Amino acid sequence: MNYRHAFHAGNFADVVKHIILVRILSYMMRKETAFRVIDTHAGVGLYDLWGDAAERTGEWREGIGRLIAHGLPDAAAALVVPYLLAVKAQNPDGGLRYYPGSPFIARHMLRPQDRLMALELHPQDADFLKENFAGDIQTRVTHLDGWAAMGTHLPPKEKRGLVLVDPPFEQKGEFGRMANSLIKAHKRWPGGTYAYWYPIKDPADVTAYATALKATGIPRILRLELTIRAPSTPPRLHGSGMVVINPPYVLEEEMKIILPALAALLADEGRGRFRIEWIRGEA
Numbered sequence: 001m002n003y004r005h006a007f008h009a010g011n012f013a014d015v016v017k018h019i020i021l022v023r024i025l026s027y028m029m030r031k032e033t034a035f036r037v038i039d040t041h042a043g044v045g046l047y048d049l050w051g052d053a054a055e056r057t058g059e060w061r062e063g064i065g066r067l068i069a070h071g072l073p074d075a076a077a078a079l080v081v082p083y084l085l086a087v088k089a090q091n092p093d094g095g096l097r098y099y100p101g102s103p104f105i106a107r108h109m110l111r112p113q114d115r116l117m118a119l120e121l122h123p124q125d126a127d128f129l130k131e132n133f134a135g136d137i138q139t140r141v142t143h144l145d146g147w148a149a150m151g152t153h154l155p156p157k158e159k160r161g162l163v164l165v166d167p168p169f170e171q172k173g174e175f176g177r178m179a180n181s182l183i184k185a186h187k188r189w190p191g192g193t194y195a196y197w198y199p200i201k202d203p204a205d206v207t208a209y210a211t212a213l214k215a216t217g218i219p220r221i222l223r224l225e226l227t228i229r230a231p232s233t234p235p236r237l238h239g240s241g242m243v244v245i246n247p248p249y250v251l252e253e254e255m256k257i258i259l260p261a262l263a264a265l266l267a268d269e270g271r272g273r274f275r276i277e278w279i280r281g282e283a
Helices: 012-028 052-057 064-070 074-079 081-089 102-109 123-132 146-152 174-188 203-215 251-266
Strands: 036-039 046-048 098-100 115-120 139-143 161-165 193-200 221-227 239-245 273-280
Touching: 012 064, 012 081, 012 102, 012 161, 012 193, 012 221, 012 239, 012 251, 036 102, 046 052, 064 081, 064 251, 074 081, 074 251, 081 098, 081 102, 098 102, 102 115, 115 123, 115 146, 123 139, 146 174, 161 174, 174 193, 174 203, 193 203, 203 221, 203 239, 203 273, 221 251, 239 273, 251 273
Parallel strands: 036 115, 036 161, 115 139, 161 193
Antiparallel strands: 046 098, 193 239, 221 239, 221 273
């Protein structure tokens, strides 16, 4: 499956992924010490929802469009405020035209002492990403295979931070690459927080991925998923997941508030389901 960011910007999967991102960063900001965000598959950073790619699918209307139009119950709404502020920051004239990808959302939340490293392999996307962050001294954009960063860029000098892994799933074997990269990265930086996003299309692939993660022996792996419809034949995208290694201790409880609300809002009527479980708990 090809999950190039531009075609799916702002869809239900982005909403879930980016809300998890802001909840992790919100927790990191409780301490004054600096942290670094490493975005391994950063894309171009900012997407025009009125552009050809996004309009071709129109998926954002049932994702961020629906969230802005209808909102969430109070408890969940309070937790997604940082996310919505990051979106509104790219639409200063009101309305909704531009959608920030993960590097823009992370950058919106950084304090002066924090840093962002945004990596992108696609040459044209990397050039656009550099243009989007031109002159930003807190952000370093590198044309690089994100998988390579798991060995060469860890640990960051801040010794605190998040590695966000969000591959486009253009090639076969991405689930295996994610599991293998975690093993390599965790050996170099066992105290880091890692967030691995994945599409849910074939449930068997996701089950195998969870089994592979459990077999690594790495502790504290939290699995978070939202599905908006039942699986189908032939398979189509029907859900989105993220595994978080070394998650903030509050994340599980926060997602127990957020995911049910998103399932009710974003899913086909009566079809929303969510999962919050530990693949592995404490060591």
